[in-house]
Amino acid sequence: MLYEAIRLALQAILRNAFRSFLTVLGIVIGVAAVIAMVTVGQGSTDQVEADVSTLGTNLLMIRPGQPSRGPGSGVGGSTASLTMKDVDAIEQQIASVAVAAPSNSRSMTAIFGNVNYTTTVTGTDNRYLTARDWALGSGRSFYESEQRTGSSACILGDTVRQKLFGNGSPLGASIRLKQISCRVIGTLEVKGASSFGTDQDDIVLIPIKAFQRRISGNQDVSMIFASIRTGISTEKGKADIEGLMRERRRIGPFEEDDFNVFDMKQISSMLTGITSVLTGLLSAVAAVSLLVGGIGIMNIMLVSVTERTREIGIRLAVGATESQVLLQFLVEAIVLSLIGGLIGIVLGLALGLLGSRLLSIPFAPDATIVLAAFLFSALVGILFGYFPARRAARMDPIEALRHQ
Amino acid sequence: MNTVTASASRPLIQLQGITKIYGAGDAEVRALRGIDMDVNAGEFVAIMGPSGSGKSTAMNILGFLDKPTAGHYFFGGAAVDHLSRDQLALLRRSFLGFVFQGYNLLARTSALDNVELPLIYQGMAGTKRRQLAREALAKVGLAGREDHYPSQLSGGQQQRVAIARAIVTNPDVILADEPTGNLDTARSHEIMDLLTGLNRNDGITILMVTHEPDMAEYADRMVHFLDGRIESDNKNKKVAGDAV
Ligand SMILES: Nc1ncnc2c1ncn2[C@@H]1O[C@H](COP(=O)(O)OP(=O)(O)OP(=O)(O)O)[C@@H](O)[C@H]1O
Ligand SMILES: [Mg+2]
Numbered sequence: 001m002l003y004e005a006i007r008l009a010l011q012a013i014l015r016n017a018f019r020s021f022l023t024v025l026g027i028v029i030g031v032a033a034v035i036a037m038v039t040v041g042q043g044s045t046d047q048v049e050a051d052v053s054t055l056g057t058n059l060l061m062i063r064p065g066q067p068s069r070g071p072g073s074g075v076g077g078s079t080a081s082l083t084m085k086d087v088d089a090i091e092q093q094i095a096s097v098a099v100a101a102p103s104n105s106r107s108m109t110a111i112f113g114n115v116n117y118t119t120t121v122t123g124t125d126n127r128y129l130t131a132r133d134w135a136l137g138s139g140r141s142f143y144e145s146e147q148r149t150g151s152s153a154c155i156l157g158d159t160v161r162q163k164l165f166g167n168g169s170p171l172g173a174s175i176r177l178k179q180i181s182c183r184v185i186g187t188l189e190v191k192g193a194s195s196f197g198t199d200q201d202d203i204v205l206i207p208i209k210a211f212q213r214r215i216s217g218n219q220d221v222s223m224i225f226a227s228i229r230t231g232i233s234t235e236k237g238k239a240d241i242e243g244l245m246r247e248r249r250r251i252g253p254f255e256e257d258d259f260n261v262f263d264m265k266q267i268s269s270m271l272t273g274i275t276s277v278l279t280g281l282l283s284a285v286a287a288v289s290l291l292v293g294g295i296g297i298m299n300i301m302l303v304s305v306t307e308r309t310r311e312i313g314i315r316l317a318v319g320a321t322e323s324q325v326l327l328q329f330l331v332e333a334i335v336l337s338l339i340g341g342l343i344g345i346v347l348g349l350a351l352g353l354l355g356s357r358l359l360s361i362p363f364a365p366d367a368t369i370v371l372a373a374f375l376f377s378a379l380v381g382i383l384f385g386y387f388p389a390r391r392a393a394r395m396d397p398i399e400a401l402r403h404q
Numbered sequence: 405m406n407t408v409t410a411s412a413s414r415p416l417i418q419l420q421g422i423t424k425i426y427g428a429g430d431a432e433v434r435a436l437r438g439i440d441m442d443v444n445a446g447e448f449v450a451i452m453g454p455s456g457s458g459k460s461t462a463m464n465i466l467g468f469l470d471k472p473t474a475g476h477y478f479f480g481g482a483a484v485d486h487l488s489r490d491q492l493a494l495l496r497r498s499f500l501g502f503v504f505q506g507y508n509l510l511a512r513t514s515a516l517d518n519v520e521l522p523l524i525y526q527g528m529a530g531t532k533r534r535q536l537a538r539e540a541l542a543k544v545g546l547a548g549r550e551d552h553y554p555s556q557l558s559g560g561q562q563q564r565v566a567i568a569r570a571i572v573t574n575p576d577v578i579l580a581d582e583p584t585g586n587l588d589t590a591r592s593h594e595i596m597d598l599l600t601g602l603n604r605n606d607g608i609t610i611l612m613v614t615h616e617p618d619m620a621e622y623a624d625r626m627v628h629f630l631d632g633r634i635e636s637d638n639k640n641k642k643v644a645g646d647a648v
Contacts, residue, residue, distance in 0.1 A: 318522040319497025321490045397469045
């Protein structure tokens with residue numbers, strides 16, 4: 001009987017193929033939206049998590065400024081900046097810190113031959129490579145003497161290397177950073193995009209002494225990276241650093257910090273939080289379109305029941321029970337919305353794939369949500385098909401036969 | 405053949421004081437005003453009477469498609485007055501076959517599928533169903549037309565498909581409301597020969613409404629309706645004479 005009902009439903013749906021297609025469009029859009037959104041959302045969460053692990057989950061960043069400000073906010077004018085002494089103190093006086101590195105950055109144009117490329121120039125030292133767990137692609141790191149004197153040696157991130165030198169070797173070449181000329185001594189391994197969407201390979205490293213003397217013109221350190229020893233929690237490392245910095249900056253027991261210690265986990269959870277809020281919002285939109293789709297199905301099923309009044313009369317006359325007629329029309333509504341659901345799933349996955357390609361994040365289709373979408377469209381069919389099906393089942397056979 | 409559990413002494417169909425009133429107040433229509441009628445198994449009854457005399461109303465009640473306002477209906481000796489819609493559907497499915505003036509076939513559905521329809525609702529398996537439907541179509545002379553749609557068949561052929569659909573379940577009773585109403589004389593006589601054969605050879609009880617005395621001649625009993633009452637109820641002497 002169920003098999004017969006499905007066969008009849010497919011017949012009836014195909015008989016009005018175009019009308020059926022228009023009817024399920026709402027379901028298609030709703031399901032496709034949910035699937036695409038969840039796929040892209042999951043992909044970006046995966047990406048953030050992958051980024052955090054490339055940045056190092058054990059990495060802390062220290063910046064001057066009020067704690068309420070985010071990691072991207074500028075340095076407050078009144079707050080004291082950090083110094084190289086702070087870097088050394090954090091590394092040497094805190095047992096939980098394996099290595100600490102200074103980092104001063106500025107956007108500048110790098111020139112080689114007739115190629116201009118705007119990149120980020122970061123003044124630091126070799127400890128930066130250790131802290132960020134970043135290996136060299138070619139060449140060497142800074143010599144101790146280069147770091148001490150602040151000579152103009154530079155290490156290129158992969159993007160900069162490619163922009164300026166293409167396939168050629170940059171080692172030994174001289175590039176210009178604005179008015180400074182510097183010699184390329186090494187290149188960095190590819191690191192990829194970060195969770196902030198920025199290209200981490202778009203960077204040029206120079207000794208911090210050189211940066212301070214020739215670019216910023218002061219002795220400030222704008223950010224310190226500190227990597228925590230393995231086996232020690234970042235919370236512990238963070239507390240240790242905060243304690244030391246409060247002492248060094250002479251902050252009274254009831255005063256607020258005038259510096260910030262960021263944890264990569266914190267940043268990643270903030271980002272995934274934003275992603276899930278967005279996914280939630282868009283899912284609500286999708287739910288509305290599923291509702292509209294369901295109403296569309298109810299409408300077309302009511303039309304179909306009216307059109308087929310005589311058919312229903314004949315079926316009742318030859319002995320169909322109420323529940324048999326109900327089942328037939330209910331199955332038709334369910335099959336209709338499942339077809340919509342399936343088209344929506346395929347379309348949603350395709351959009352998800354496209355979206356992940358465009359955002360260069362991993363394609364992360366979720367079997368649970370696909371199954372849920374499938375079941376949900378069946379549910380829409382049952383909910384919105386029941387009323388028209390009941391109307392068909394309750395028809396008076398004589399009046400139905402007399403119809404037309 | 406399905407056998408209705410009836411004591412041999414009781415008729416297959418018994419109507420007692422059947423009344424049917426449509427509407428209420430000023431709009432009230434008394435379609436049936438107390439019908440008493442017994443039909444024995446194996447009878448072929450022609451119901452005649454002027455338009456509006458209540459023939460179709462009576463047929464609908466006899467076919468469990470409608471319920472009387474008052475009176476009692478015994479089928480196979482059992483009262484059916486208080487049965488539910490679904491119970492009546494089961495009775496239709498098991499014991500009755502309908503033939504309508506307008507054929508009432510499903511459009512865009514093959515002759516075979518149309519004939520299979522009652523068997524689907526009986527829950528019969530596909531192969532058995534198709535076999536019975538083919539046999540029924542062959543019996544009404546439509547072997548080879550199984551895949552034709554109603555629109556590809558003449559009126560007479562469509563009515564034969566409808567008869568095949570009525571007999572495919574091996575019913576006790578066929579209810580035919582003006583089965584030849586849309587057909588020319590030659591086609592009408594063919595249909596009547598078919599129905600007479602089913603009555604004589606298969607023992608199917610037939611109740612048939614008709615306006616045409618020629619067609620009523622095929623029956624062995626004629627009941628005349630007038631204003632919702634039975635005006636006369638006679639054995640057909642001609643047929644009875646022929647049979648001797
Ligand atoms: N559903 C209905 N609502 C109201 N009145 C009805 C309904 N069905 C039938 N009637 C009335 O009941 C009376 C009997 O109708 P019925 O159809 O039984 O007549 P009939 O003998 O079959 O006529 P005909 O020979 O024209 O088919 C008529 O007056 C008709 O108008
Ligand atoms: Mg009539």
